[in-house]
Amino acid sequence: MKRSEERLVSYLEKEKIDAFYVHHPVHVRYICKYSGGDAYLLILPQKFYLVTDPRCLEHAQDECPEYECIDWRPYGSIESCLTFLVEKERIHSMAVEEEHISCGMYETLQKQCGCTIVPTRNVIEDFQEVKEEEEISCIRIAAEIAQRALEKLYASVRPGVTEKELEAKLTMYMAIEGADVKAGFNTVLSGRRTTFNYGVPTMKAVEIRRFGLDSDRMQISWILGRSGKNCGCRKGK
Template sequence: MSKRINKLREELAQLGADAFITEKAENRFYLSGFTGSTAWVIVTAKDSFLVTDFRYVEQAQEQAPDFKVINNERKAVDCMARLLKENGVNRLAFEAGSVSFQTYSDWSQAFDSVEMVPTNGLVEKIRMFKDESEMVIIREAVRIAEAAFEHIQGFIRPGVREVDVALELEYFMRKQGASGSAFDMIVASGARGALPHGRASEKVIQAGEMVTLDFGAAYKGYNSDITRTLSVGEPDPKLKEIYDIVLRAQLAGLEALKPGVSCKDADAATRDIITAAGYGDAYGHSAGHGLGLEVHEIPGLSTVSTYVLEPGMLVTMEPGIYVSGLGGVRIEDDVWITADGHENLNKSTKELLILPV
């Protein structure tokens, strides 16, 4: 944790801020290791504080040994105001994107003469680079999701509802050690495959339909995110053709993932293939996104991204084609950028699986 705090202090020094405050759960956990639901992390040039209430004091002391744990007693905002004053804080950096207007108003009033300095993505930019300790956890989250995909192939058949597939996936992942699903699963069969975010519905899967599965495991605070599209019996020839195009695009996108490549160019590697095949208008989302404590993090792989890939970044690669009234295909892997290229964390097949009916 000390390396993360030191990087944050370097950012604060550049801003000319005396301290930083966050109550965002992911950033609080990243900086301190605390997993409780109520707390504020305050980092100054010399000290790190974790302000919480009676319910979490003991937990905080155990999980955040490098922090000075402060019991806020009755009113947290007054406790923090005293803390800032005692530590000579004149300029306080806060996360403009995750602080409500009400909270900002309360802080501005209680912190009195402290100047509030809005920031955006201060901790997220540090989180963008995963170290080996994080990757150990993320690899396990990926393993759990991969095992779930292998398992669900024997569960999907005509007559099964999409919601039952989602339930079985989550149940299996929890038995494998996951704390739950990383996000609301996408199980989209038949024509619903044209919905990029087609959440599992009551629809019954039919023979001859393609099924897109987009899911991930939440494990020790981190997430995996995998998409596979398979067919229940022989699919429509047009969808089979679309599958081949998406697979070619995804493989080209993976090939582009290495240090020095712009995220915009990585996106283009997939988009050029899909556009050349005549489906450019059916590919309306970005090629991928950062992944970690949150399912969607920076950097994004998109037509407007300004990031360049660097070692330590973890991104998804997930091109897709969606045709209204027919269905859709998406294929997604989780990829860690390394010094000499990348490591694809997913090993499950991407050849079109045609399940027996």
């Protein structure tokens, strides 16, 4: 049993709750390390379920052999599949991540499941605050990947190259260096756009201009260094 699973089982035992439904995709990956999509977890002290669709079933079974992987499609909905599992396991109380499921899903679970639905907040987030050695190692590796990718990218920063081209190259270099997850897009900005904390790369070309003591090349190098490391550290836990 992984440490993340142990923590969740301990929480259930402490709170005297029969099961925990994990809905948020980031939390699903944190708990079971499954790298695919469309996945949800139902954790019981002695039994783990991974609910997914038929496109992902084989992938889930390969990466999470300790989980019983269930295709939710024959049941018509996630809620109906959970209802089946609640009845099968005779679950009397089920915790849910109230900040990560819709009001509609919460109401449907209350009506269908026939068990007490226990809304929770920040349970898994609190687990994530304390990093395990494996997580610290992954963060260190991610930062090293980002640094190597940035060093390769600096050679491409020249007048005329666009932000989109640099962003594409940065993404490619990070993949080549070993990154396995892309967090949206990498922030690659130039000139005055370097002040945009959440700016999206455009077809704007890099220019050489003077801003006080800094050239445009220096500014883009700074934003690449700052944002590239952030993206790298979000590698995939």
